[in-house]
Amino acid sequence: MQPKTSSLADRPEMLERIVGMADSWPEFVVQDLVGAAHFPRIATELPEYVLFAEDERGEVVANAYSVPFALDAEGRGRLPANGWDAVLVWAFSDLRRGVRPDTVSAISVSVAPHAQGRGLSGLMLSAMRDNARARGFREVVAPVxxxxxxxxxxxxxxxxxxxxxxxxxxxxxxxxxxxxxxxxSTPWHRRP
Known part of the structure; x- marks a missing residue:
């Protein structure tokens, strides 16, 4: 059975289960200061960009976080060399200042360790792309x-x-x- 995907905006009661899902991020990733400051804000300020998958038992087995930002804003125009740090700063700066976003960036796709190897990361990337498209965006980028x-x-x-x-x-x-x-030096993937 294909896992069911939903957004946190549609199911806010799932926040603790999404955030509490076990993952396999290496320690150096979770020690990133910009990420530590901004990543939790995605769920509270941009819940429509937090997606999750549940298995047939209702267990959260994967999640995907993304943010909208203005790539074509003055002083930008190209993807940043320092990846998600810059994108997170841009996204929340744009949100605070009311700047209209034109691009969505993947920030993270996590699959619970016991559910890895089942194609869930691809499912979540597709859901992220579909979510962006449904919100009027033409492009999703991903610092990898x-x-x-x-x-x-x-x-x-x-x-x-x-x-x-x-x-x-x-x-x-x-x-x-x-x-x-x-x-x-910072790989980026672009998807229409």
Whole structure:
């Protein structure tokens, strides 16, 4: 049975279960100061951009957070090299100032450890894209964290993300669907 996806805006009573879902984020990710300051705000200030999936027993097995922001605002115009930190700051600055967003950025997709390997991350990315489209956005972007980088903590990220497989795709599993031999230092995926 396909898990049921919903938004926190439609089901606010699910907040504790969404936030309390076990995940497998490495410690360095949860220590990010910008993320720590802004990530919790998504659920309270932008609940329509918090999605979750429930299995047949009603257990939350995946969640996806995104934020709308104005990429075409003055002084921006291109995706930031420092990934979600800049996007989170832009999104909440735009929200506070009433700037109309034109792009949605994925911030996180998490799958409960016991439910990994079932295609839930793809389901959540599709739900995120559909949610953005339903809200009038034409594009969803995603700053991608290289999945295996923590295995090489002393390798500079610029070197790590430029490694390619024999078929020309990036070596890191998160970026293997990104075409081209030279991914940027902060990989971004764009989806219409």
């Amino acid at each position: 964290r290289p999945n295996a980088k923590h295995l090489e903590p002393h390798t500079p990220i610029e070197e790590y993300v430029r490694r390619v497989r024999p078929d020309g795709l990036p070596q890191d599993p998160c970026c293997a669907s990104t075409p081209g031999p030279e991914p940027p």
